[in-house]
Amino acid sequence: MKNKMKWIMAFLITFSVVAISLFEKNGMMQTNIKEITSSGEDFVMLRNWTKGLLNPDGTTPDSITVTAPLYEGKLATFSTMQPFSNGSLLSYKENISIRARQDGLVIFTGHTQSLGKTMTIIYENGENVTYGFLDELTILPYTSIKEGETISNLTTGRLYLQVEKKGTILDSTAIKEWIK
Known part of the structure; x- marks a missing residue:
């Protein structure tokens, strides 16, 4: 019963955010719910609050303590x-796996006219990263x-790589440092 109540609360919160967003879009309400739920610091606060509702003792049953880096970054091998659009276009001569830099939330997956298969992730440190021209999209939006x-x-x-840090989109030089 307790687990069922947690899921009902999560559903109600999600439904409320979507409803408020639609009211905003139609001009029936003046809030910044989209900005609150998709910007760095506010997102982290909302995510932690929701995690607290779903798991009040703060533990994550499927977590494992790791003492070494999880992977070697291949993004730096471009x-x-x-510069391209609001980000950078990197070329690769070998196949690479693109891996999450840290824990985060996928906020968009889809096909855009200018970037093809695209994915946007908000990482826990508040960075908003968009990856474009991907070969595949296997993660659904709003997946941790x-x-x-x-x-x-x-x-x-x-x-294609676009990194937004503290409300500022990084230029190609800064992205090169970010990749390292």
Whole structure:
């Protein structure tokens, strides 16, 4: 019964956020619910509050303590980098797995006209990262991801990367440092 109540609360919270968002869109309400639920610090606060509702003792039953990095980053092995749209376009001569930099939430997966298969993730530190020109989309929106988890694979070719940190979109030079 207790577990059922947690899921009912989670459903009600989600329904409320979606309803308020629709009211905002139609001009019936003036709030910043979309910004609150998709921006860094507010997102982390809302996520932690929801986790507290679902698991009040703060434990995560499927967590494992790790003492070493989970993976070696392959993003830094790009051949070329050039500015593109609001981010950078990186080219790769080998296949790579794109992995989550840290725990986060997938807020968008889909196909866009300019970036093809695209995924946007908000990481726990508040960074909002968009990956474009992906080969596959296997994670649904509003799915939690863990550090080191493969979010997509990329065969030889290009990858679009846009990083927003504290409300500022990083330029190509800053993205190069961010990748390291």
